[in-house]
Amino acid sequence: MTIRKSAIAAIAFSAGGAILLGGCAHTGELDASGGITAVRNACPAVGVPAATGDVTMFDPPASRDANAIDLTAVLTNVRSTCDDSGTDVLTKVTFSVEGRRVRTDAPRDVTLPYFVTVVQGGTAVVAKRVGRVTLHFDAGQARAAAQGTGTASVSRAAATLPDDVRKKLTEKRKAGDEDAATDPLSRPEIRQAVLRASFEALVGFQLTDEQLKYNATR
DSSP states (O other): OBOOOOOHHHHTTSSSSOEEOSSSOOTTOBOTTSOBOOEEOSSOEEEBOTTOSEEEEESSTTOOOGGGEEEEEEEEEEEEEEEOSSSEEEEEEEEEEEEEESOOSSOEEEEEEEEEEEEETTTEEEEEEEEEEEEEEOTTOOEEEEEEEEEEEEETTTTSOOHHHHHHHHOOOOTTSTTTTOOGGGSHHHHHHHHHTOEEEEEEEOOOHHHHHHHHHO
């Protein structure tokens, strides 16, 4: 699962106080009375930033030739549980790391660093932790897997939209009204408030500059 920035209209309904308007309508649709239906909660979106979900190791390390690939690993099965009952919203992230090596003659342990970051407004990293997960290969074994975990904490107050902004996003608008066709997110102050209240918990491999470059350009 890879998360990248989506349109601001989608972000608008991803973080903040819980609101549910309309029975079976979808998020962001207009209901019959002209209001915007919205399903919101304070839990951050969880995912893997682009180019950080896999890692390739070479032997010799400086080579980037396909014939020199020593080991590859991928971060997958990212899942999360969220507790938003307190003043801090706590998210636990779990994931799998699946590795494959080329030489299988001897047993081997490979330790890979990973990060869990909290990102606010799509760009600002407000917290980061680095952990490690170890793949164990038995002799003759080409594949191995391990489990990793991480946690993220977000202030409920920071992830909740101000009442006036929430009102603008969800107020009912009738056809013919002056602002009926105006998207509230077109207003800079509304957009900025939504961004400030939008958080993501992102997990990926802690790569070197060379490893990032390889992933981005291969």
